[in-house]
Amino acid sequence: MSRPEVPPLPLNIPGLRLMGQVLLLLVALFATQAQALPVYARQTGQNCLACHAGGQFPELTPYGRMFKMTGYTIGTRTEVPLSVMGVATDAFVANTNQGSVALANTDKNAQPVFAAGSVFLAGKISDNTGGFAQATYNNYDSQDPNGNSHGYLRSDNMDFRYADHLIDQERDLIYGVSLNNHPSVTDPWNTAAAWMQYVPAASTAAYQFADATTPFPQTAAPANTAGLTTYLFWNRHLYAEAGTYRTANGLLSLLSFNNTDAQTPHLAGGWNPYWRLAWSQEWGAHNLMVGASGMVAHLYDGNDTTSAANLGTARTSGLDMQYQYLLDPHTVTAQLVYNHQETQYSPATFAASPAAALTGVPAMDSTNLIRAKLSYVYEAKYGGSLAFFSSHGSANVQGLPDTKGYTWEAFFMPVQYVRVGLQFTGYQTYAGATTNYDGLGRSAGDNNTLMLYVWGAY
Amino acid sequence: MKKPLFLSALGLSLLAAGCANLQHSRNVADPAVPAKVLAEQVCSTCHGLDGNPVSPAFPRLAAQTPAYLTSQLNNFRGHGRSDPAGSEYMWGLSSHLTDEQIAGFAAYYAAQEAHRDPGAGKDAALLARGKDVFEKGVPEQNVMACATCHGPKAAGNDVFPRLAYQHADYIVKQLSVFQNTHGGRPGTPMAAIVFPLPEDAKEAVAAYLEAMPD
Numbered sequence: 313m314s315r316p317e318v319p320p321l322p323l324n325i326p327g328l329r330l331m332g333q334v335l336l337l338l339v340a341l342f343a344t345q346a347q348a349l350p351v352y353a354r355q356t357g358q359n360c361l362a363c364h365a366g367g368q369f370p371e372l373t374p375y376g377r378m379f380k381m382t383g384y385t386i387g388t389r390t391e392v393p394l395s396v397m398g399v400a401t402d403a404f405v406a407n408t409n410q411g412s413v414a415l416a417n418t419d420k421n422a423q424p425v426f427a428a429g430s431v432f433l434a435g436k437i438s439d440n441t442g443g444f445a446q447a448t449y450n451n452y453d454s455q456d457p458n459g460n461s462h463g464y465l466r467s468d469n470m471d472f473r474y475a476d477h478l479i480d481q482e483r484d485l486i487y488g489v490s491l492n493n494h495p496s497v498t499d500p501w502n503t504a505a506a507w508m509q510y511v512p513a514a515s516t517a518a519y520q521f522a523d524a525t526t527p528f529p530q531t532a533a534p535a536n537t538a539g540l541t542t543y544l545f546w547n548r549h550l551y552a553e554a555g556t557y558r559t560a561n562g563l564l565s566l567l568s569f570n571n572t573d574a575q576t577p578h579l580a581g582g583w584n585p586y587w588r589l590a591w592s593q594e595w596g597a598h599n600l601m602v603g604a605s606g607m608v609a610h611l612y613d614g615n616d617t618t619s620a621a622n623l624g625t626a627r628t629s630g631l632d633m634q635y636q637y638l639l640d641p642h643t644v645t646a647q648l649v650y651n652h653q654e655t656q657y658s659p660a661t662f663a664a665s666p667a668a669a670l671t672g673v674p675a676m677d678s679t680n681l682i683r684a685k686l687s688y689v690y691e692a693k694y695g696g697s698l699a700f701f702s703s704h705g706s707a708n709v710q711g712l713p714d715t716k717g718y719t720w721e722a723f724f725m726p727v728q729y730v731r732v733g734l735q736f737t738g739y740q741t742y743a744g745a746t747t748n749y750d751g752l753g754r755s756a757g758d759n760n761t762l763m764l765y766v767w768g769a770y
Numbered sequence: 771m772k773k774p775l776f777l778s779a780l781g782l783s784l785l786a787a788g789c790a791n792l793q794h795s796r797n798v799a800d801p802a803v804p805a806k807v808l809a810e811q812v813c814s815t816c817h818g819l820d821g822n823p824v825s826p827a828f829p830r831l832a833a834q835t836p837a838y839l840t841s842q843l844n845n846f847r848g849h850g851r852s853d854p855a856g857s858e859y860m861w862g863l864s865s866h867l868t869d870e871q872i873a874g875f876a877a878y879y880a881a882q883e884a885h886r887d888p889g890a891g892k893d894a895a896l897l898a899r900g901k902d903v904f905e906k907g908v909p910e911q912n913v914m915a916c917a918t919c920h921g922p923k924a925a926g927n928d929v930f931p932r933l934a935y936q937h938a939d940y941i942v943k944q945l946s947v948f949q950n951t952h953g954g955r956p957g958t959p960m961a962a963i964v965f966p967l968p969e970d971a972k973e974a975v976a977a978y979l980e981a982m983p984d
Contacts, residue, residue: 356862479819
């Protein structure tokens, strides 16, 4: 792969100073609490790194996975089952011009911003039940026609469980049921679609690139769903999960608040199956997982859920692999994901597309995605990672999805609840082209983004 | 699937929320949960069901002496043992344990059979040097023979812990903890004994203990 040029940095000195102040404040705040989720750490009384590999959220250790699979029930019920997380960022996009005007959503480029914050309600409820519920406030969630950004609080990952663990000389079986709001959010491994991501990522509308819009391992489900899955983990080797998703409405709409509007596709009916199989092997300080997963989603475009002309289908299937080496002071993780998605468009969408006027163009598209990430953390304090992504697909109805590039990150954790990082994402191909991908002269490398961040949680 | 199924699942979990399940509990602050249950439900995830963990990140507890197990759990609970891994992993889990539960853990792990890691003891020269340190000490540095207290085959005795088959990585870490005055394991004879122990002797004796040839 030829390396995209590193962009010249539009260094903004006052901005950096403010960023420094935010950083100092956060460090001071957290250093006094010298003691992933902080509420889980309070529940078990353990340090975050017992559950999070080298203290990197959200990546789990084998113990963290068992903690999740046993329904977040290890430990003691905490009096205040709450955690908060916040991130301040300063991102620099290589080129913010599109033709002769400023590119949309880049007005906060090169400015330090409080990007987003989350609240978590989480922990043990009883000996067999526990949960994880996150709501995220994105300060630059969306822009109005005048270009002003608006913040929104929206439902994020949610997972409520009943679990039991049968263990003695003869058998070791964990099984459980989860009510959750996203396919694969229940998964214990971090190569799952819902979890393989950089946290934080430059996801605000203010600078729309960086890792957030790099191809994601997909599941064929929108953000307004609720699902019931059941799973088992046998002899610390075989993990199997199956369930189905539907649109989160009625009582279940709590699981999707502010994530449902007229444009969001809606799952049709209650049979949108999700499945997952994985094999895990531990030896010495190493552990390896090889797995597969898939989903079939019947989707209405938007919220007109009565007309069959609006109904399409998306099928996803994927293979994933994760290797970890965990022995103080070293944490090594390697992740690899392949994902294939086939979208069968609804008759209405197809009829409205230029493809309908041509002969022999099928009403479907497929996308293939490969993502790989290697990370290393020393003493749960200093860390870095390198990731590659490449998506490739057909363009019968959709635009060319081809996007290819890499992300690197270096970070430092002065205390276990604070991380300061520098992240760079470089694009070789963006939306199907290396140069002039938008017809207005932007090239893929114009989207290269450098981001400085301070992340904290309590 | 129909909505009622979702709702009844939700209802069921809310119902279950009130119940305790003592035979499968993972509640480390409930004095009514027997030590054996916690050993299976909680401790086994790191230390292994029988006290023989897969990962060297966690010490082997199988066949450890009851007196030593009791003293360490007391030390974690009372924060008398504060080496980094000890406080990060063990303080929280032990903070609400009762004396009775601690005695239960001691009996449970002492009764298990310790296993040797299949990969242990590949380096013959290192083993020979380690055996020498263990059985004779390092006279020129005034280091006493370890076997004097830990037993000829490192099987331990009362407050002197068993070291045979223990992970070498863990042993080296503990020796460094003892060597450091602020290491977090005060009040034991180990600090004075291993203070002058050279780095290479630590590695060697740890390799020997992990393999402990018959």
